[in-house]
Amino acid sequence: MKFPKILVAFILATTSVLTAQKKEVSLEEIWSGTFRQERLQSLQSLNNGEEYVVLNRDRESGNTTIDVYSYKTGKKTRTLVNSADLEGIDSFQGFKFSENEGKVLLSTEVEPIYRRSSKEIFYVHDLSSKNLVKVSKDKIQEASFSPDASKVAYVFENNIYILDLKTQERSQITNDGEINSIINGITDWVYEEEFSFVKAFEWNPTGEKIAYLKFDESEVPEFSMDMFGKDLYPSQHVFKYPKAGEANSKVSLHIYDLDKETSSEIDLEDQIDVASKDSKPEVEYSDFYIPRIKWSAEPMTLSVQVLNRHQNDLDLLFLNAENNQTSLILNETDEAYVDITDNLTFLEDNSFIWTSEMDGYNHIYHYDEDGELLDQVTEGNWEVTNYYGYDEKSNRIFFQSTENGSVNRDVYSIKPNGNSKKRLTEKDGMNSADFSADFTYFINTFTNTNTPPVYTLRKAKDGEKVREILNNNTLLEKNKAYDFSPKELSTININGNDLNMWMIKPTDFDKTKKYPLLMFQYSGPGSQSVSNSYFSTNDYWYQLLADKGYIIVCVDGRGTGFKGADFKKVTYQELGKFEVEDQIAAAKKLGERNYIDKERIGIWGWSYGGFMSSNAILKGNETFSMAIAVAPVTSWRFYDTVYTERYMRTPQENPSGYDENSPLNHVEKLKGDYLLIHGGGDDNVHVQNTMRMVEELVQANKQFEWAIYPDRNHGIYGGNTRLHLYNKMTDFILEKL
Numbered sequence: 012m013k014f015p016k017i018l019v020a021f022i023l024a025t026t027s028v029l030t031a032q033k034k035e036v037s038l039e040e041i042w043s044g045t046f047r048q049e050r051l052q053s054l055q056s057l058n059n060g061e062e063y064v065v066l067n068r069d070r071e072s073g074n075t076t077i078d079v080y081s082y083k084t085g086k087k088t089r090t091l092v093n094s095a096d097l098e099g100i101d102s103f104q105g106f107k108f109s110e111n112e113g114k115v116l117l118s119t120e121v122e123p124i125y126r127r128s129s130k131e132i133f134y135v136h137d138l139s140s141k142n143l144v145k146v147s148k149d150k151i152q153e154a155s156f157s158p159d160a161s162k163v164a165y166v167f168e169n170n171i172y173i174l175d176l177k178t179q180e181r182s183q184i185t186n187d188g189e190i191n192s193i194i195n196g197i198t199d200w201v202y203e204e205e206f207s208f209v210k211a212f213e214w215n216p217t218g219e220k221i222a223y224l225k226f227d228e229s230e231v232p233e234f235s236m237d238m239f240g241k242d243l244y245p246s247q248h249v250f251k252y253p254k255a256g257e258a259n260s261k262v263s264l265h266i267y268d269l270d271k272e273t274s275s276e277i278d279l280e281d282q283i284d285v286a287s288k289d290s291k292p293e294v295e296y297s298d299f300y301i302p303r304i305k306w307s308a309e310p311m312t313l314s315v316q317v318l319n320r321h322q323n324d325l326d327l328l329f330l331n332a333e334n335n336q337t338s339l340i341l342n343e344t345d346e347a348y349v350d351i352t353d354n355l356t357f358l359e360d361n362s363f364i365w366t367s368e369m370d371g372y373n374h375i376y377h378y379d380e381d382g383e384l385l386d387q388v389t390e391g392n393w394e395v396t397n398y399y400g401y402d403e404k405s406n407r408i409f410f411q412s413t414e415n416g417s418v419n420r421d422v423y424s425i426k427p428n429g430n431s432k433k434r435l436t437e438k439d440g441m442n443s444a445d446f447s448a449d450f451t452y453f454i455n456t457f458t459n460t461n462t463p464p465v466y467t468l469r470k471a472k473d474g475e476k477v478r479e480i481l482n483n484n485t486l487l488e489k490n491k492a493y494d495f496s497p498k499e500l501s502t503i504n505i506n507g508n509d510l511n512m513w514m515i516k517p518t519d520f521d522k523t524k525k526y527p528l529l530m531f532q533y534s535g536p537g538s539q540s541v542s543n544s545y546f547s548t549n550d551y552w553y554q555l556l557a558d559k560g561y562i563i564v565c566v567d568g569r570g571t572g573f574k575g576a577d578f579k580k581v582t583y584q585e586l587g588k589f590e591v592e593d594q595i596a597a598a599k600k601l602g603e604r605n606y607i608d609k610e611r612i613g614i615w616g617w618s619y620g621g622f623m624s625s626n627a628i629l630k631g632n633e634t635f636s637m638a639i640a641v642a643p644v645t646s647w648r649f650y651d652t653v654y655t656e657r658y659m660r661t662p663q664e665n666p667s668g669y670d671e672n673s674p675l676n677h678v679e680k681l682k683g684d685y686l687l688i689h690g691g692g693d694d695n696v697h698v699q700n701t702m703r704m705v706e707e708l709v710q711a712n713k714q715f716e717w718a719i720y721p722d723r724n725h726g727i728y729g730g731n732t733r734l735h736l737y738n739k740m741t742d743f744i745l746e747k748l
Contacts (some may be wrong), residue, residue: 204695
């Protein structure tokens with residue numbers, strides 16, 4: 012068929028315009044926040060359940076305010092606190108209400124310590140009298156109101172103090188705190204990092220007692236890092252870090268009586284021998300963790316979770332704070348390990364909600380106050396992934412689960428007896444909830460591979476949508492100009508398992524061509540990198556690589572989460588074995604596809620992912636031609652006790668598990684191109700890991716590339732650091748793959 016010249020010219024011109032319209036994403040755009048998602052500012056429900064508060068900042072004046080909004084209308088109803096009205100405070104970075112919401116703790120001059128800890132200057136602001144009190148002239152940690160808001164407890168230089176807000180009298184309730192030796196009321200490094208909490212003291216519900224943990228870390232080996240800064244001589248950061256198999260802090264539980272002004276140490280072992288259940292007649296606490304303490308609904312009963320060092324035997328104890336007698340309420344064991352639960356919730360009758368993997372999947376259980384099982388609330392071959400709470404009024408428990416597929420999340424409600432389950436979200440994807448204090452409403456955050464986060468207000472009773480609060484339509488409109496490729500979700504059958512996978516192809520993908528493949532993974536125990544969610548920051552980088560002709564793939568192999576305990580715990584005592592086998596097998600299988608060049612397959616990862624990518628290019632040297640490892644563990648002997656021993660036991664008990672899967676012991680297998688990157692100030696995965704890897708590679712006469720970012724922590728960020736890092740990785744991929 013012959014087209015007129017004018018029509019041909021029109022078609023060519025139109026094609027040129029369409030081609031020109033596709034913008035190519037740049038690293039500068041990615042790391043300057045061009046694709047930043049609109050997010051609902053962190054909010055907190057007020058006790059009335061009808062309103063919530065948000066911390067707002069005026070960028071022009073620098074003032075901060077705590078503003079109140081109506082759930083139903085979304086309109087601002089009033090301002091509770093404005094820094095412009097507070098003498099001596101230009102702005103504040105955070106706040107905590109007292110129980111009756113009559114006073115608020117304001118945090119200023121926040122100085123980060125580690126991942127979750129910080130030192131701050133705190134003020135107490137009385138919302139009715141407008142009185143403002145500085146808690147301490149020094150930067151302190153974890154300030155906390157007493158239940159009646161008459162006092163504030165806090166930690167300063169490893170000791171616990173109480174300030175009486177009425178008399179302004181200050182009392183010091185511990186005196187033996189010492190840096191790198193004794194810690195009272197806050198956690199040591201490894202508890203903070205691996206048990207995910209810092210504040211290790213709790214007021215009882217009537218304000219008469221304070222339960223607290225003491226850490227004696229005097230026998231824990233010290234780790235030091237040179238921090239170069241800009242001075243003539245570098246400084247040294249020295250802290251206690253227990254590596255696998257080494258001494259932990261000795262942890263002890265104490266109760267402080269405010270009337271008697273005395274502390275008593277609770278001898279858990281002596282007390283529990285008397286109170287043990289028949290099912291567990293002998294209890295020995297010689298080397299153990301106390302990962303959680305929490306007061307129950309009974310004001311003088313403290314719950315204490317005690318975990319053995321192997322982390323496969325968990326006791327829930329109830330301590331009577333009047334006579335210091337302890338009872339064993341619940342015991343849970345596992346051949347591998349027991350995960351700590353944050354979901355312990357006490358009902359009015361002191362019965363409690365508990366979550367556990369005891370039937371092979373994480374589910375909700377309801378026990379009476381003596382630890383007798385009343386009901387398994389949820390059950391099925393799916394996981395409860397979040398527990399939101401119990402509403403006494405409606406007699407319903409609210410939770411999130413994978414019942415609609417392991418890459419999805421939905422919000423549900425259910426009766427404590429397991430009946431009348433309701434799905435409260437309707438769209439397939441990742442749904443999460445933030446409930447009002449009285450469980451009248453919840454804010455639903457929804458995303459899937461095509462939809463950046465959308466926030467809607469819904470009724471907790473049935474999930475009915477009340478209104479849309481916020482969406483990211485502006486981002487979607489902006490992204491149209493780039494014509495990004497979709498993130499395709501699928502599964503791939505590897506070693507007898509259907510593994511979750513996503514793939515990003517070039518926009519102009521042609522199945523008759525062959526493309527190089529870059530695989531990303533993390534693969535740590537219980538993790539998830541493949542989900543039905545919108546682009547993360549790294550996904551925009553993958554789009555940049557796709558524009559340059561690469562296919563990007565991520566596969567969640569054995570050991571990752573949300574597919575049941577057996578799938579997750581198969582890697583027990585063998586970290587880096589089955590996960591690496593799955594990545595190698597997945598790469599080989601993908602290499603069989605007509606459009607993938609099996610001679611050009613690379614892999615990269617960060618942290619645990621760097622451990623994996625290092626092993627992959629060594630053990631899979633016939634499959635992978637390139638690897639990038641950022642902040643990798645290169646031997647689990649170098650990592651901390653709590654994380655490592657949970658999955659590996661100690662090096663003394665399991666030397667082969669540590670060594671056979673350590674990249675240090677396979678360097679002679681390196682054939683492809685390898686880039687090794689680390690932050691010099693990484694307090695988590697120490698740069699020691701990379702230095703040892705470098706030495707082994709040098710002695711094996713293997714050529715590779717490496718980079719150290721001075722003083723940067725595990726996240727390797729600050730200033731232009733991330734941009735520089737991703738430029739380096741991009742150049743390496745373009746040159747080597």
